[in-house]
Amino acid sequence: MISADVRIFHWLNGLVGRSSLFDNVVNLLASDFFLPVMITMAAFALWFVGKTPQARALNQRAFLYAAIGAGFANLLVRIVNGHLYRARPFIAMPDTEVLFYRPHDPSFPSNAAAFAFAITAGVFLVNRRWGMVIAAGAVLFTVARVIAGMHYPLDIVSGALLGILTTWVFAKALDVADPLLQRMLAVVRWFHLA
Amino acid sequence: MFSLAIDYVILVTVATCGVIQLAAAWSGLRGLLIARHARASYALGTALIVGAWAWFVAIGDPAKPGDLTKIEGAEQFGLFLAGAAAGTLLTALASSVTQWRAPLRRDRSLEASPEGLDALRDDVWLRRIATRFSRKASRD
Numbered sequence: 001m002i003s004a005d006v007r008i009f010h011w012l013n014g015l016v017g018r019s020s021l022f023d024n025v026v027n028l029l030a031s032d033f034f035l036p037v038m039i040t041m042a043a044f045a046l047w048f049v050g051k052t053p054q055a056r057a058l059n060q061r062a063f064l065y066a067a068i069g070a071g072f073a074n075l076l077v078r079i080v081n082g083h084l085y086r087a088r089p090f091i092a093m094p095d096t097e098v099l100f101y102r103p104h105d106p107s108f109p110s111n112a113a114a115f116a117f118a119i120t121a122g123v124f125l126v127n128r129r130w131g132m133v134i135a136a137g138a139v140l141f142t143v144a145r146v147i148a149g150m151h152y153p154l155d156i157v158s159g160a161l162l163g164i165l166t167t168w169v170f171a172k173a174l175d176v177a178d179p180l181l182q183r184m185l186a187v188v189r190w191f192h193l194a
Numbered sequence: 195m196f197s198l199a200i201d202y203v204i205l206v207t208v209a210t211c212g213v214i215q216l217a218a219a220w221s222g223l224r225g226l227l228i229a230r231h232a233r234a235s236y237a238l239g240t241a242l243i244v245g246a247w248a249w250f251v252a253i254g255d256p257a258k259p260g261d262l263t264k265i266e267g268a269e270q271f272g273l274f275l276a277g278a279a280a281g282t283l284l285t286a287l288a289s290s291v292t293q294w295r296a297p298l299r300r301d302r303s304l305e306a307s308p309e310g311l312d313a314l315r316d317d318v319w320l321r322r323i324a325t326r327f328s329r330k331a332s333r334d
Contacts, residue, residue, distance in 0.1 A: 056311065
């Protein structure tokens, strides 16, 4: 499995350096800022979207699932990183083409993937169509991270699974704690912001 | 321009204002629109998002190769939420100022209007909040 992981990494990372346009696009897509902000913005927009109060309330639930899931996924990645160290590809293999700065935190699981897919899962649980749009952004972001030499594919897959599962678990927990959630939303609604 | 964290919060704040303009125009929340008409709001929202990114890229690309500047994931998410909250408040205030005299609605009693964000279909945020607090003060 590990050798297949490294082989797929080499194939994807081997795409770097053939065209400066391609490298620039990958650099943009893999950026810490561009797609993560766009993905989170797309989820946040749901807070205000809805032709009826009921539709908007559902969309607001999607954003809450996404935000809480992403926050806890981040925390879980940090805990796993504290116990498990997998070196970044460019550290383990000096011939790796790197399109980016060189982070030194562990490669496995990918925090970027956990975050992007936690947001995706939160939205997808409530709004499938919007979830698919965000999923496309998450896939582009994480594949670009592999091409740019930041992660192995397995780091991405494990990060994505961790993000999706975390969001799913916390979404179920929020459903159980619905009266509390409704009370909190009522406060925000009192201020005409929900 | 400032530290990367502050630049990032500014990016998110301004982009949030743009996103809210698009979402509010789409959902008919006229009280949240900074421009009076939906079409102008779509244009303004797009301009704010593109402008925020253009500014952020112009002041220096933190993702350029060899640059070690970065915001750690959890911190980035916290800063995003702060920027989004600031952008929401800024939009509520700005739209209240620009739409204060707009003929959105005649009956301003709280009973006659829906709750939450839906009240902003036909009134501005600041007036709803002021009415709410003045009602509460007179009751107390």
